[in-house]
Amino acid sequence: MYSFKNDYSEGAHPRILNALFESNLVQEDGYGEDRFTLEAKELIKQKLSNSNVDIHLLSGGTQTNLTAISAFLRPHEAAISVSTGHIFTHETGAIEATGHKIISVEGENGKLTVEHVKKVLESHPDEHMVKPKLVYISNSTEIGTIYQKEELIQLRQLCDEEKLILFMDGARLGSALCSSECDLKLSDLPSLLDAFYIGGTKNGALLGEALVICNDALKEDFRFHMKQKGALLAKGRLLGIQFRELFKDDLYFDLAIHANSMAEKLRDEISKAGFSFLTHSPSNQVFPIFPNAFIEKLQQKYAFHLWEKIDNDSSAIRLVTSWATKEDEVLAFIEDVKKGF
Structure with a gap:
């Protein structure tokens, strides 16, 4: 029986396995301070054409979402998501478990629009309700649709006007960016988003997501949040080696x-x-x-x-x-x- 259930049924691309094997006995510092991770971060920054972002490597999508969103929000603040969004339907209430409500809307073809966000803001006018603060989108979405550049520009403008955080789940970002219908480039994202992540688990890595924090106001103490959420791996090199291999060329x-x-x-x-x-x-x-x-x-x-x-x-x-x-x-x-x- 052949499986079309998901894009992580297999292990990892052979180049990644070879890189892990060849570096196996090389001694390195832990917790992402190793040279492989540092090289991987620089390579990603080059692909982004942006040296001012902070990059953190975490093990999986749910861990990345809960660590980032809970770090970015104050206790009374909430995230906005479409009803099919991964944080709303497939993460066992991980965001809510950190104390933050998810406000769901039906969306349009799996995507959030400016009008959706405006309606949420209108229905949460004061301190008697949670304060909508973070707009959560996925690219590609849970139903395989993708965002076009103009859609992100419109969301960015609204988020700037309303002082909202725009966060993109990029578990399948590679597929979205490489779609024949996509007009976005990886290097477009830092100027359009406050934070996003580049999914490795679903695109050839054994595991791993590369969180990119673009907004300076969200960068402070993020490694403290990672450590508290169990996301700061002692053998962080295992993530660094994989992302270095994925981004040293166009793999x-x-x-x-x-x-x-x-x-x-x-x-x-x-x-x-x-x-x-x-x-x-x-x-x-x-x-x-x-x-x-x-x-x-x-x-x-x-x-x-x-x-x-x-x-x-x-x-x-x-x-x-x-x-x-x-x-x-x-x-x-x-x-x-x-x-x-």
């Missing part, structure tokens, strides 16, 4: 391009076979709508998530491709869809 982007190209094959051929989709998702997540009986047949050969019931006879499933997805398996899936095996 990070090459892996995302492969994941996207596999997803594009699935989208194109499933569409040609006459099926529709839950959403237009130009990234590495695909949400086709199939008859329930056909889904049961596909489950005999493939693993994937049942995403949403459409009606009594059909449902949307989620197919996720990765840096390691085999083209032969994609073609086999397509053939099974075509023949309705």
Whole structure:
């Protein structure tokens, strides 16, 4: 059985494993003070074309979200998220456990707009309610959609006017930036966001996310917050080595391009076979709508998530491709869809 469940079913790209092996007996300082981590941070800054950002390496997306958001907010402040946002649906109340409410809105195609944020602000006018302070977005979103540059510019302008923090979850940032429909570059992000992270776990690393703090007001004492949340790893080198390998050339982007190209094959051929989709998702997540009986047949050969019931006879499933997805398996899936095996 071949899995299209997620983009972290495999281990890591061989270059990363080789780099970890070759450096295994090299002695280095701990807690991210090693030369591998320092080199990785400089490489990322070069890719960002910005030397003024602070970069911190953490182990996973949920840990990054809860550490960053709880550090950025005061006790009475809250985050705004779409109802499909990862911090609202898939993190076991991690943000709330730090004492901060998440205000959810339905959003539009998995995205927040200026109008959504304005409505939240209007409905939280005074000190009898939590104060909306942080705008949480994901790129790509939980349903595979992506933000365009103009959308981020509009959110940035509103956040500046209302003194809000704009924070981007970048667990699948590589896929978003490498989408054929994306007009953003990695180097655009520091001027548009207060903070964001570059996901490694879902793009070829064993584990790891690179948090980029752009707003100077959010930088102070962040390592204290990391230590308190268990995010300051003694063997921080393990993260540094991986991100150094991903960013010393274009490996990070090459892996995302492969994941996207596999997803594009699935989208194109499933569409040609006459099926529709839950959403237009130009990234590495695909949400086709199939008859329930056909889904049961596909489950005999493939693993994937049942995403949403459409009606009594059909449902949307989620197919996720990765840096390691085999083209032969994609073609086999397509053939099974075509023949309705």
